[in-house]
Amino acid sequence: MTGPTLADALRARPNEHRPITDAFTAHTTLAWHQPTPAHLAAGTALSVVVPARNTAYALPHVLDALAAQQTDGQVEVIVVDDASTDTTFTVARMHLAVRTLVRLARPSGAAVARNVGTRLASAPTVLYLDADMVLPNHVLADVAARVRDDTVLTGFRHNVPHPAGPCAAPVLPDGPPQLAADHRVTWTPPINTLLPYSGITLTEPLDGRPLDATGDFQALGHGRSYYDWDLPRMAVTALLAAPRAAVVDIGGLDETFGRIGWGMEDTHLGAALIASGCLVIPLRQAVGFHLDPPDAAAQWQTKLAAWPGTLDRYRTLLTRPAPTGRTDDFTTATDQHLSDAEVITR
Secondary structure, eight states: OOSSBHHHHHHTOOOOOHHHHHHHHHHHSSOTTSOOOGGGGTTOEEEEEEEESSOTTTHHHHHHHHHTOOOSSEEEEEEEEOSOSSSHHHHHHHOTTOSEEEEOSSOOOHHHHHHHHHHHOOSSEEEEEOTTEEOOTTHHHHHHTTOOTTEEEEEEEEEEOOOSSTTOOOOOOSSOOOGGGSTTTSBOOOSSSEETTTTEEOOSOOOBOHHHHTTTTGGGOTTOEETTEETGGGOOTTEEEEEHHHHHHTTSSOTHHHHHOSSOHHHHHHHHHHHTTOEEEEEEEEEEEEEOOTTHHHHHHHHHHHHHHHHHHHHHHHTSBOOOSOHHHHHHHHHHHHHTSEEEEO
């Protein structure tokens, strides 16, 4: 395949989404970042794809929150169990919110799980949701009322530490999730320390505000950055809506990342979608509680140890042509994963 590199394509793309957000407000009289009444989602279908591996501690809360969504739009929930060794599969099988449940035959990584869910999705828009993200009841309406075939809508997360004790269950805080809890909103980087993503070192303390300082990510178009942040990094699949056709055309998420370790597959997904012509627009009202696992500290160390490898993979992909026209490859790969998976559809 020939053509401009992915990095070149990113430098060619703006992210000036104000005409879209202003037009939405003019048409609905609702502010872009305002929680959305259920009726504004009528006539719009969403496929919610939830990749899950050993998340039985959180998944009941996540599915309960999906069942409680106040939306007049059509919703299908697809849970893809990445060969969990706990009761994740049983939790999903018993919950009435789940329309389709897949159990992969072997651990394959979150990119594979999301791709399989995307393959089975019937709606034009796929909402990727982590299996530990608990949403307020307006979020699906927020997304459905604003979807377009050329936008990526990104929400935010408020981390909730797991209570102490081997048998403790997650406890949701009182009140709504807080936008400022997300690192893309409030960011205090270390000083005199190499930031591996950008390769810069800050010598003075910084009270970082990426979301505000970039005009809701608009200033990150044309490959620009805000210190260690750029536009692809803002596309976090913990809570992210994208046009299914665009995801399939770029070949879905790059599954190599999952074989290397943690991280960067959503950054690459964002980069590929931006290169294909999509704008990245935040939804400030779409903030979920992210429930940390009981062994959060140990998991984090394992993830960080693998990050250099996945970051190197991402940098390599930036030097290659921007992915496009890969629908057949996507279909072949996902059908292979499904060939020996268990699939339950209600």
